[in-house]
Amino acid sequence: MEQRHLGRTGLRVSRLGLGTLTWGRNTGERDAADLLKAFWDAGGTLVDTADVYADGGAEYLLGRLLEDLVPRSDLVIATKAGSVPDPDRRFDASRGHLLSALDASLQRLGTDYVDLWQVHAFDPGTPLEETLQALDIAVSSGRARYVGVSNFCGWQLSKAATWQLASPGRTALASTQMEYSLLQRGVEREVLPAAVDLGVGLLPSSPLGRGVLTGKYRHTTPGDSRGGSEDMAAFVAPYLDETARLIVDALAIAADGLAVSPLQVALAWVRDRPGVVAPILGARNAAQLTAALSVETLSLPEEINLALDDVSAPLHRYPDHDWSTL
Numbered sequence: 537m538e539q540r541h542l543g544r545t546g547l548r549v550s551r552l553g554l555g556t557l558t559w560g561r562n563t564g565e566r567d568a569a570d571l572l573k574a575f576w577d578a579g580g581t582l583v584d585t586a587d588v589y590a591d592g593g594a595e596y597l598l599g600r601l602l603e604d605l606v607p608r609s610d611l612v613i614a615t616k617a618g619s620v621p622d623p624d625r626r627f628d629a630s631r632g633h634l635l636s637a638l639d640a641s642l643q644r645l646g647t648d649y650v651d652l653w654q655v656h657a658f659d660p661g662t663p664l665e666e667t668l669q670a671l672d673i674a675v676s677s678g679r680a681r682y683v684g685v686s687n688f689c690g691w692q693l694s695k696a697a698t699w700q701l702a703s704p705g706r707t708a709l710a711s712t713q714m715e716y717s718l719l720q721r722g723v724e725r726e727v728l729p730a731a732v733d734l735g736v737g738l739l740p741s742s743p744l745g746r747g748v749l750t751g752k753y754r755h756t757t758p759g760d761s762r763g764g765s766e767d768m769a770a771f772v773a774p775y776l777d778e779t780a781r782l783i784v785d786a787l788a789i790a791a792d793g794l795a796v797s798p799l800q801v802a803l804a805w806v807r808d809r810p811g812v813v814a815p816i817l818g819a820r821n822a823a824q825l826t827a828a829l830s831v832e833t834l835s836l837p838e839e840i841n842l843a844l845d846d847v848s849a850p851l852h853r854y855p856d857h858d859w860s861t862l
Contacts, residue, residue, distance in 0.1 A: 537579035537832055540813050543710045544735030547651065547682050549612050551807060552829065553582035553739065555818040560593025563820065568597050569605055570822035576606045578829045584713070584739070584816050586616035586656060587641050599646035614652035614739075615641050616686055616713075618659060629659035634670040638679055653680035654713060657687040664692075668699055668706070675707045684711030684736070690726025697734040711737045711813065718783055718802055718848045719745035719775050725852060732811040740806050743815035744828075748775040749802035751788055786847040790840050800831045805844055807831070 539548040554575045559568050572583070585594045595615060602608050617637035618629045628634075638653060653674055655667060674680040685696055693712055700706045712731055714723045717740065731738050744750055753776060784798070791798045806815050819825035836844075 537581075537829075539581070541737070542652070542682065542813055543684075543731075543737035544708065545682060545710045545737075547612070547710060549582040549814050550580045551814050552580060552803075552831075553584050553614075553814040553816040554580055554825070555741065555816040556583065556585040556594040556598060557589055557818050558594075558820065559585070560590030560597045565597060565600070567821050569601055571819060571825050572598075572601050572606055574822045574825050574829070576610060578826075578832070580829070581610065582612045582614060582739075582814050582816075584614045586619070587637050587644075588616075588619045588621070588656070591621075592640070592644050595641055595644040599644055602646060608647060612651040613645065613647065614654060614684075615645070615650050616654040616656040617641065618656035625661065627657045627659040628662070629655050629657075629667040629670075630662045631666050631670040631673070634667065635673060638674055642679060649678055650680050652682045652684060652711065654684040654686045654711065655688075658685075658689070658692045664696060665699060668696060671700075671709075672705070672707050682710040683707055684709050684713065684739075686713040688712060688714075688727070690730050693727055693736065694730045694734065697730070697736055701734070709734075709736050711739050713739040713741055713816070715742045716740035716809075716812070716815075717743050717745040717806055718749055718787065718844060719780050721848060721850045724850065728809075728811050737813035738811050739813055740815040742818070743806045744799060744802055744817075745775050745780070746772045748772065748780055749784060749787060749798060751784060751791075751798040754781075754784060754788070783848045786844065790844060794834075794836075794840070796834060797827065799827060800834050801836065801840070801844075803828060803831045804834045804836050805841065808835070808841075 537550045540551050542549050585598055587595060617634050618627050620628045642648060671683040675683060697709045700708050714727055716723050728738060787798045787801055791801045806812060817828050819828060
């Protein structure tokens with residue numbers, strides 16, 4: 537699999553990543569082992585997790601597999617911290633919480649460092665410079681090799697990245713992880729331009745529109761799908777509207793014309809967008825993952841890219857485009 541630099545750093549990662557959102561919850565050890573082995577065999581290196589996935593179960597499961605299945609040195613392990621199960625405070629990016637969470641993640645993963653450590657979301661209750669100081673401490677102490685953020689809007693990312701670049705003693709942000717697909721192009725308004733300008737690589741989550749861009753929901757909701765499950769149905773529901781249907785129909789037409797699957801077309805589109813480093817795949821089993829990994833040999837013709845851009849174009853009003861034309 538082709539490798540790409542993560543932002544303006546020397547770290548190289550596979551241009552597709554493996555996500556672990558359901559590990560330890562809907563994905564058991566056997567399926568997780570099959571997923572990791574298939575990903576590694578295909579040349580994949582970037583594995584993304586978080587301390588809140590299955591209340592730490594995803595990290596623990598990944599750590600078990602690192603002992604017996606795949607060499608730790610062959611993978612780029614990315615995890616996140618900052619989300620908390622508190623109804624009054626969804627995010628805690630204080631220095632104390634973040635560093636304690638990192639230590640707990642390392643223990644569950646069974647490793648003394650992570651390759652990429654990310655703040656899971658912006659915390660308005662903590663001064664941003666305090667949050668960023670935790671990232672610097674993580675790197676200087678050897679517990680993290682590179683750092684990034686997740687779910688930061690445009691001004692939050694710009695402020696954080698600029699702060700880190702303002703002093704030689706601070707660690708530059710390597711990445712930002714955001715939802716991005718043909719069904720969710722909101723990052724193109726401010727986040728993606730900021731990331732490109734500041735040398736921060738984008739890691740798209742839900743690159744298949746929470747599974748909707750595979751086409752599986754075109755006519756019904758499969759009982760064995762996330763949309764058909766009790767705990768994940770609400771996650772998929774926002775992308776089952778009329779706007780999504782038109783985009784999925786156009787995607788299916790493009791796929792038929794190229795003799796490939798809608799999944800492959802949707803994934804190739806987001807993978808090759810400017811500023812994107814590695815979409816994170818959330819496959820449920822090895823068969824799904826293998827189908828996604830087959831996109832490695834696919835590059836979309838320019839006319840297909842333009843057609844998909846047109847049908848999925850978000851409505852950007854003032855001040856997100858040239859206001860002088862209004």
